[in-house]
Amino acid sequence: MRLRQIEVFYAIMTTGSLRAAAEVLHVSQPAASKVLRYAEQSLGFALFERTGGRLVPTREAQIMLPHVNTIFGTLSDLKRLTDNLRYARDGHSITIGCVPSLGLSLVPRVIxxxxxxxxxxxxxxxxxxxxEIISRILNHDLDLGIVFGDYVYDGVSSHHIADVPLLLIDGESREGPVMLRQLDPVRYIGLSENDPTARLLDMAMEEAGLCAAPSVRVRTHYMxxxxVRLGAGYAIVDALTVLHHPGLPKPQALTPPLHMACRVLFRADYALSHISQDILSLLRNELDVALAKLSH
Structure with missing residues (x-):
C-alpha cells in the first residue's frame, strides 16, 4: 500500500465513514473512494464491506489496524522531531522534562x-x-531531563547535580533523627513501586527489619x-518537596541518613548547548540554596 492509500484507510477506520474521511483529508468523496478502490485492488482483498450505505471493516482490515496505528505513531514522532529541529535552529530554545516533585519545587525557580x-x-x-523523560530524550523531544535516581541507558548521559536528603514527615511529631525500625508500618504512605525513591526505601526498611506494606501508594512525593498534611499517616519524601509544600509537620531526619541523587539527563551523542549549560549552573545554585535552608 502507498502512503496515501494508508491515509485513506486510517481516516475511514477512525471516522467511520468515507464522507467524514474525505473531509478530514480535505479531498472530495469520489477521490477518497478511488484511492480506497485502488488500495483494495493492490492488496487483493476487501478492506470494507458495503452494508446499508455504510462501510464495515473486514477481518483483514481489523488485523491491519494496529500496524497502521504504529505507522502513524512514527509519522507523528517524525513531525515532532522536524518541528523541534526547525524551531531550535537558531539556538534560542530549550525543552526540559522533570519529575513532578521537581516541577513543583526546584525547576520553576530555575526557569x-x-x-x-x-x-x-x-x-x-x-x-x-x-x-517518559528518557524515552523523549531518545526521541529528540527533550533537550534535558531532570530526575531523581540513577539511570543507565544506551544513548543517554547524565550529570550528577546533588544528593537530596529524604526526610520523614509525620503529624505525630517526634524528636529526630528517627530510625526506620521505630516507624509504625500501618501508618506508612508509600510511593509507587516504580519510583526510585520507593525502591531505595523498600530496601532500607527491609534491612531495618521493618515489614512495610503500605495500604496507600501514590505516584508523586507531593501527593x-x-x-500527610491531611492526617492520613506519615511519608518519607525528598527535602525539596518538604521545603516547598506549605503546612507540613516539621520534617525529621532519618538515621542512618538516606539520599536520592538529582541528575540531569541528555542525549549522549550531542554536546550540551550554552543554554543547557546555563540551566545546569542555575540548577546547582538553586539546589545549594534550597539544601542550605535545611540546616537552619
Whole structure:
C-alpha cells in the first residue's frame, strides 16, 4: 500500500465513514473512494464491506489496524522531531522534562531566573515520570531531563547535580533523627513501586527489619506530602518537596541518613548547548540554596 492509500484507510477506520474521511483529508468523496478502490485492488482483498450505505471493516482490515496505528505513531514522532529541529535552529530554545516533585519545587525557580536573564529564549517545560523523560530524550523531544535516581541507558548521559536528603514527615511529631525500625508500618504512605525513591526505601526498611506494606501508594512525593498534611499517616519524601509544600509537620531526619541523587539527563551523542549549560549552573545554585535552608 502507498502512503496515501494508508491515509485513506486510517481516516475511514477512525471516522467511520468515507464522507467524514474525505473531509478530514480535505479531498472530495469520489477521490477518497478511488484511492480506497485502488488500495483494495493492490492488496487483493476487501478492506470494507458495503452494508446499508455504510462501510464495515473486514477481518483483514481489523488485523491491519494496529500496524497502521504504529505507522502513524512514527509519522507523528517524525513531525515532532522536524518541528523541534526547525524551531531550535537558531539556538534560542530549550525543552526540559522533570519529575513532578521537581516541577513543583526546584525547576520553576530555575526557569524564572533564566527567563528573567534571557527573555528572548523559548522555554518549554513538561512534568513527566522518569521513564517518559528518557524515552523523549531518545526521541529528540527533550533537550534535558531532570530526575531523581540513577539511570543507565544506551544513548543517554547524565550529570550528577546533588544528593537530596529524604526526610520523614509525620503529624505525630517526634524528636529526630528517627530510625526506620521505630516507624509504625500501618501508618506508612508509600510511593509507587516504580519510583526510585520507593525502591531505595523498600530496601532500607527491609534491612531495618521493618515489614512495610503500605495500604496507600501514590505516584508523586507531593501527593504523599499532601496526604500527610491531611492526617492520613506519615511519608518519607525528598527535602525539596518538604521545603516547598506549605503546612507540613516539621520534617525529621532519618538515621542512618538516606539520599536520592538529582541528575540531569541528555542525549549522549550531542554536546550540551550554552543554554543547557546555563540551566545546569542555575540548577546547582538553586539546589545549594534550597539544601542550605535545611540546616537552619
Amino acid at each position: 524564572q531566573r533564566y527567563h528573567a536573564a534571557h527573555p528572548g529564549t523559548e522555554l518549554t517545560v513538561d512534568t513527566l515520570h522518569s521513564t 504523599a506530602a499532601e496526604l
